[in-house]
Amino acid sequence: VRYASAHIAAANPEKFAKARGEYVRTHFKNMREVAAAVSGMPLSKAYTYLGDVQEHKQIIPFRRFAGGIGRASQAKQFKTTKGRWPVKSVQFLLRLLKNAESNADSKDLAVDELVIKNIVVNQAPKTRRRTYRAHGRINPYQGHPCHIEIFLSVPSAEVARAKDLDVTASSSKKGKKVAAIEA
Numbered sequence: 001v002r003y004a005s006a007h008i009a010a011a012n013p014e015k016f017a018k019a020r021g022e023y024v025r026t027h028f029k030n031m032r033e034v035a036a037a038v039s040g041m042p043l044s045k046a047y048t049y050l051g052d053v054q055e056h057k058q059i060i061p062f063r064r065f066a067g068g069i070g071r072a073s074q075a076k077q078f079k080t081t082k083g084r085w086p087v088k089s090v091q092f093l094l095r096l097l098k099n100a101e102s103n104a105d106s107k108d109l110a111v112d113e114l115v116i117k118n119i120v121v122n123q124a125p126k127t128r129r130r131t132y133r134a135h136g137r138i139n140p141y142q143g144h145p146c147h148i149e150i151f152l153s154v155p156s157a158e159v160a161r162a163k164d165l166d167v168t169a170s171s172s173k174k175g176k177k178v179a180a181i182e183a
Contacts (some may be wrong), residue, residue: 020149028146030086035119038123043114059083071183117153
């Protein structure tokens with residue numbers, strides 16, 4: 001199975017845990033906004049945040065697919081005005097996060113330190129049905145499922161910057177290249 005963001009874990013696969021869901025029957029646009037909200041969060045914080053969204057204590061800010069989305073005062077904390085509580089998408093994402101966490105546990109990663117490194121949400125083929133209209137007409141009635149993939153990782157330790165390798169600043173491009181080569 002090929003992951004869209006496999007290049008992230010290619011260099012060091014034992015430090016990453018993956019999970020994916022294909023043809024997930026929840027709206028792609030909602031899932032994209034939920035994924036954008038939790039991307040980069042520590043796993044424990046994501047669990048509490050998504051639990052709060054299910055109980056309508058916190059909101060998912062809608063930024064890209066926000067046409068016709070109503071305003072909500074809970075969105076102020078994200079410096080936006082529009083948001084919703086997409087419960088179905090949150091439930092699917094919680095299940096995938098739980099699966100990725102158990103995959104990390106089987107790889108002997110530190111589960112309490114896991115961070116959501118990357119989430120990719122792609123559109124799946126539309127499910128086609130029909131709806132019946134006035135005067136004997138028929139219109140399409142399509143679902144918009146999605147594919148989701150999650151990468152969890154343990155954050156690497158930060159390395160202090162060496163002070164003896166500082167490059168002297170110069171004004172021209174040529175001077176910067178020469179200074180970088182000399183260092």
